[in-house]
Amino acid sequence: xxxxxxxxxxxxxxxxPVMPASGTYDWFGRDPEQVSADSFGAVVTxxxxxxxxxxxxxxxxxxxxxxMLNAIGIPSVGIEEFLEEVLPQYHALDPPVIVSVQAYSPRxxxxxxxxxxxxxxxxxxxxxxxxxxxAHGTITAQSARLSAxxxxxxxxxxxxxxxxxxxxxxxxxxxxxxxxxxxGADALCLINTVKxxxxxxxxxxxxxxxxxxxxxxxxxxxxxxxxxxxCYQEVDIPIVGVGGIATAEDALQFLLAxxxxxxxxxxxxxxPRSLARIIAGIEEHLAQDGLHxxxxxxxxxxxxxxxxxx
Amino acid sequence: xVAETPVxxxxxxxxxxxxxxxxxxxxxxxxxxxxxxxxxxxxxxxxGHFVMLRTWEGEPFLPRAMAPLSYDVASGRxxxxxxxxxxxxxxxxxxxxxxxxxxxxxLGRPVVEDFEGRRVALVGRGVGITPLxxxxxxxxxxxxxxxxxLSARTRDYVFGHDRFAALGPVRVRVDDEDGDEALxxxxxxxxxxxYRVDAVYGCGSWRLTRAxxxxxxxHGFPSYVFLESKMxxxxxxxxxxxxxxxxxxxxxxxCVEGPVFPTRExxxxxxxxxxxx
Numbered sequence: 001x002x003x004x005x006x007x008x009x010x011x012x013x014x015x016x017p018v019m020p021a022s023g024t025y026d027w028f029g030r031d032p033e034q035v036s037a038d039s040f041g042a043v044v045t046x047x048x049x050x051x052x053x054x055x056x057x058x059x060x061x062x063x064x065x066x067x068m069l070n071a072i073g074i075p076s077v078g079i080e081e082f083l084e085e086v087l088p089q090y091h092a093l094d095p096p097v098i099v100s101v102q103a104y105s106p107r108x109x110x111x112x113x114x115x116x117x118x119x120x121x122x123x124x125x126x127x128x129x130x131x132x133x134x135a136h137g138t139i140t141a142q143s144a145r146l147s148a149x150x151x152x153x154x155x156x157x158x159x160x161x162x163x164x165x166x167x168x169x170x171x172x173x174x175x176x177x178x179x180x181x182x183x184g185a186d187a188l189c190l191i192n193t194v195k196x197x198x199x200x201x202x203x204x205x206x207x208x209x210x211x212x213x214x215x216x217x218x219x220x221x222x223x224x225x226x227x228x229x230x231c232y233q234e235v236d237i238p239i240v241g242v243g244g245i246a247t248a249e250d251a252l253q254f255l256l257a258x259x260x261x262x263x264x265x266x267x268x269x270x271x272p273r274s275l276a277r278i279i280a281g282i283e284e285h286l287a288q289d290g291l292h293x294x295x296x297x298x299x300x301x302x303x304x305x306x307x308x309x310x
Numbered sequence: 311x312v313a314e315t316p317v318x319x320x321x322x323x324x325x326x327x328x329x330x331x332x333x334x335x336x337x338x339x340x341x342x343x344x345x346x347x348x349x350x351x352x353x354x355x356x357x358g359h360f361v362m363l364r365t366w367e368g369e370p371f372l373p374r375a376m377a378p379l380s381y382d383v384a385s386g387r388x389x390x391x392x393x394x395x396x397x398x399x400x401x402x403x404x405x406x407x408x409x410x411x412x413x414x415x416x417l418g419r420p421v422v423e424d425f426e427g428r429r430v431a432l433v434g435r436g437v438g439i440t441p442l443x444x445x446x447x448x449x450x451x452x453x454x455x456x457x458x459x460l461s462a463r464t465r466d467y468v469f470g471h472d473r474f475a476a477l478g479p480v481r482v483r484v485d486d487e488d489g490d491e492a493l494x495x496x497x498x499x500x501x502x503x504x505y506r507v508d509a510v511y512g513c514g515s516w517r518l519t520r521a522x523x524x525x526x527x528x529h530g531f532p533s534y535v536f537l538e539s540k541m542x543x544x545x546x547x548x549x550x551x552x553x554x555x556x557x558x559x560x561x562x563x564x565c566v567e568g569p570v571f572p573t574r575e576x577x578x579x580x581x582x583x584x585x586x587x
Binding site for chain 1: 316317319320321322323364369370371372373415417490539540541542543545546547548549550551552553554560561581
C-alpha cells in the first residue's frame, strides 16, 4: 500500500510535508527540467516588503563549515509590484502558495495582509518576524510583545492562515511561540537563520557587506531540532520545521521531533533537486516501516522509545 | 526588479566525468586545469554562460561558479582553468580522471549580439581570460573580427593563447617580463587610432576593464564586462551575487541578470576591496 504523504498545517492541506524555505527557491514562470515546483507540498515566496528595497551590498554570502552565512537583506519589489508582476506567475502552479511577508511595523503588516487577502491564489502567509539581516535593528521575534503585536495586526487584517516564522536568536523560544499562538497564529515556522559573522583576514574586516549574517545549512540542524521539540511541548498549533535539512532522514527527524511539515533551504543551493529527493525518501521510509501516513510520525519523540512489537 | 528578458531556466544538472586534471605552469603554482566530460551541458553552452561545479561529496557545502575556456561539442568536453585558493578549488585540484564532476549549467544570460561585420576587442587577465575564448569563437563564426589583449602574471597563465591567435591578432603583457605597470590596454589604445573598434569585452581585471571602458568612451564604442562573484546557488534562488549598479541604483544579480553587463550599468570595482584606488 502506498503511504499517505499528505499533511495538514492548521487549515492548510498539503499533498506532502516538504516545501522550500522562503528565499531559497524561486518560480520564474517555469522550472528547469529537473526541478518541479508542482511536486512541492507548498511553494513559499521570497519575503515581500511594503515598499521596494534593494537588499544589502556585497558580499552577501559566505561559506562556513557545513553551511553558509547570508546577508541578503531581502531585496523586494514591494507589495504592489509583487501583486501585479510576481504573484500572477504563481497561478500556473498546483501547490498552495504561501507568501512570506516582511513588515517593519504592525501597521505595515496590516496593510500588506489586507492586500494579500484580496488575492485568489494566496493560500497562507508566513510572517517573517526573524530576519537577522536588516539595518532596522531589532528582530521582531526577539520580543514576545513585538511578535504578538505583529501577529495580532495580521490576524485583524486577514482570515488567511498565518504562519509565524521565529528566530533562534532568543533565550526562550517557547515564550515567543506561546505569545504568537495566543494572538491567533495558525502555525509556527521554526527556525530562521542563526546570527553569525565571518572575518576576512586579508582585509582585516567583516567579510559580509552587512557585517553580520544568518547561518544556515546542516550546521544549524541540531539547534532547529531542539527548538521544534521544545515548542511542540509548549504550544498546540502545528509547527513547520526548518534548519539544515538536506536529506529525507533529516526531514524525518524534524517530523519525529514534532514538525507537521518541513522546509528545505540551503540544501537546494548545493543540489537543486533536494526537495524531490527528500519527498521520495520520506515516502520510501514510510513504506519500509509499514506506516500509513506522515502524521503517524509527527511528534513520536514525545511518546517515548519505539520498542520491538510496539 | 522584474527582468527584461526571462530568467534562464534551461539548465540541467549533469554527472560529468573528470577526464584530465593538473596544475598549469610551475608545479607549485596555484592554477589548475580540469577537463570535464558533460555532453549535455556542453552542447547547450553559449558565450557568456557559466557553470556551477562540484567534484566532491561532503564539504565544502556549496558548488563553485566556473567559466570554461572552451566547450567542445564533438567530445562533449569543457576545459576549465581555476585558481586554487580555497576549500572548493583545493577539492577540485585533488580530483582524478574518472571521478564524477557534478555540473549545473549552462547558467546566466548568453551574449546574443549580432556580430556580423563587427570588430570586437577582448581584454582579459588571468583566469578572467577564459570566458573570452568562447565569445571570440562565436564572433568569428558569425562573421566578425576579434583582437585579443591578454594579461597575466607569467606566460604560463595566458590561457588559450594559441586559440585566440588562430582567430585574430593577440597582444600579450605579462608581469614578470613587462612589469605590472604595463597595461595591455595601452596596445589597444594605440590600435584604436586607425582601426575601428565596435565593442570591447573585459574580464578578470578591474583596472584593465576600466581602461578599456575609457577607450570606449573616447572612441565611441560600447564596453562590456564579464563579472565574477561569490555565489550561493548560481541559478537565481539565493540572491547572493549582487552587482552594484552605478549611481547607487541598487543591484543586479550576476547569476541570472549577468554575468555580462554593459560597463555603464555596473560599478567596476572589487566588492571586497572597495572602490578603485
